[in-house]
Amino acid sequence: MSEMKIHTLIFSPNNWMQLAQELSQLDRFDAQWQAIERREQKTLKELKSIATVxxxxxxxxxxxSRLSDKEVEVLIENLDINKLTERDEQEVAGYYETLNLIGESYRDIPVAETSIRQLHNTLMKYSSKDNYHKGAYKINTNRVERTEADGRKTTIFETTSPxxxxxxxxTQLINxxxxxxxxxxxxxxxxxxYEFLSIHPFQDGNGRLSRLLATLLLMKSGYVWIEYVSFEHEIEHRKKEYYKKLMxxxxxxxxxxxxxxxxxxxDCLKNIQGQLLQKVKEKEQRESIGVREQHIYAMVENNPGISSGEISKKLSIPNSTVKRILADLVSARNLIVHGAGRGTSYSIATTDLVQRDVAMILTNEEPVKEFTLSQLGAFFRIKKIVLTPKFEWKHPDEWVRKLxxxxxxxxxNVATSKGIVVQQRYSIFGYNDPTxxxxxxxxxxxxxxxxxxxxNGVLKVDYPVRCRIELSGSIDNFDFDVMLVTDQG
Known part of the structure; x- marks a missing residue:
């Protein structure tokens, strides 16, 4: 089966078996999540609060909107509808209320036009500018446009006529x-x-409502873990790709x-599943440490950029003990260290500080990349290799044979500041999965x-660590450009 029609759309995966495996992997997470829910009540409450903001x-x-997460958090904590004069604040208040409504009542919200209209009404509730169309389908054309740097507007896509x-x-979509x-x-x-965004049924607020509907539909389908991690943040992080795929x-x-x-x-769902597991794991690690460690961690969390001497003074703990505990927390990647000597300070190593899905390109013209891990806690993780064949191919056997x-x-090649060198070779063909x-x-x-x-037996790593990655092969000119997909922190 090469393609199928779903609703009015064509769905044609190249490899149905691979798709089935990916869907199965996402579904298997639910069994794991049920166990996490049973044992991590307190952790999940905190994660839900963070994810909401x-x-x-x-x-x-x-x-x-121009509001940062911190500004959003402050606004939510001090929400007073009588003071919502700025449009950004009005949008935040509406989104917050709608998201809470979905989280509390998703089981009782049917997938129906009346429900979607009501959610739109709640979303636009505090926006005086949108009084005339809250909860009502559009009466004017609302093509999706992008504002260019010079102020010109470019149409991204046309939407369904009002x-x-x-x-x-x-009606057809709901049916x-x-x-x-x-x-x-x-x-x-x-x-x-996708279809909701293509129709763009309301005069305004369709993008925001689409992401709220994604959360609603996922929760109604049993994927309740979605409320503990931010689907919206993943879309913001991949905004260009998001619009590109739609266009x-x-x-x-x-x-x-x-x-x-x-x-x-x-892929967005797979990424946020991984982020959620990482957050739970980090929380478990923090709670497994001793009382002093927890106090020091909390001090850094509330005072980013604090020094060991300041921590020692505030907590009345000997500075030598504070330094030892800080070193352990950095080694466990719970903290990040900045500077050196008297200028050394510490901050929380949240997953937000990790650069995900960064591309490193190796080619015939540039087969070597060099970089430095400057401090304790820094890391570089290669998790995927994407090959770009320099030849036409129609069947996977062709590129596999060439590879x-x-x-x-x-x-x-990794070298410490003390001159300890470790070198290891990895066959790209060895990672090939025939499916x-x-x-x-x-x-x-x-x-x-x-x-x-x-x-490789190096017990103490001295920083900075110099790293070199080189592409080689059995021929002089390779038939592929190689992209390493990495996480860096």
Whole structure:
């Protein structure tokens, strides 16, 4: 089966088996999550509070708000509707109230036009500018536009015409969603959100409402873990890709192929699943440490940039003890150290500080990359290899054969400031999974620096650590450009 029609859209994965495996992986998380929910009540309460602030901030910023997460948090804590004079504040208040409503009542909110209209009314509740169209379908055209640097507006995509066309499109969308019992629920959610954005049924607020609807539909489908991590923050982080996937599909509307959009949506969910597990793990690690460690960690959390001497004075703990505990927390990647000597200070190593999905390109012209891990706690993780063939291919056997002939491998060279050098070679072909259609290879286990030193018997790592990554092979000119997808912190 090469393609299928779902609602009015074409869905045509290149590899149905791989798609089934990805969906299964997302679903298997639920069993793991049930165990986490039972034992991590306090942790989840904190995570939900953090996720709410990040979701509200990110989703309103995507639409042009200028409020930071910290400003959003302060606004939520001191919410007074009589003082909401700024549009950014009005949007934050509306989004916050709608998100809370979904979290508390998702089981009782049917997937129906009346529900969507009511959610839109709540979303726009505090915006005086939008009084005339709250909860009502659009009466004017509302094509999606982007404002260029010079002030010109560029149309990203046309939307469904107002009036009867919008009413009919929404009715058909709701009917399909409620009556399709064969499509996997995650694919259904991805396609519902795509179609909702394409219709753009309301005069304003469609982008924000689409992300709220994604949370509602996911929770109603059993993926309740979504409220403990910010789906909106993931979209904000990948905003360009988000709009690109929408545009690429919608330019062929109607009857367009939405496969790439669906894959993007699933990849966002995989990423935030990983982030959620990481946050729970970090919380468990922090709670497993002793009372002094917890006090020191809390002191750094509340006073980013604080020094060991200041901590010692505030907590009445000997400075030598404080330094030892700080070193342990940095080593465990709970803290980040800044500066050196008397200028040394510390801050929390939150997952926000990690740069995710950073690309490093290796080619015939530039086969070597060098960089430095400057301080304790810094790391570099290779998690995926994406190959760009320099030849036309139609079947995966063709690029697999070429990869084997090229004999490609990457050599990682790591050197400490004391002159200890470790070198290791990794065959790229060794990461090839025969079920993959595209030349995208998962690096399992991940290659992590400076952990490579420890796995080679280096007990003490002296910083800075100089790193060199080189692409080599059995031929002089490779038939591929190689992109390493990494996390860096």
């Amino acid at each position: 990040r979701s509200v901030g990110a989703s309103t910023r995507i639409e042009g 009036g009867w066309a919008t009413q009919e499109a929404m 399909w969603y409620n009556n399709d019992s064969t499509t996997h629920s995650l694919i259904k959610v991805a396609l519902f959100i 690429e599909a919608q330019r062929n509307r109607p009857g367009e192929d939405v496969t790439e959009w669906a894959y993007f949506f699933l 084997s002939q090229n004999g490609l491998y990457i050599t990682v 993959y259609y595209q030349p995208v290879l998962l690096v399992t286990p991940n290659i992590i620096l400076p952990d490579l030193l420890g796995s």
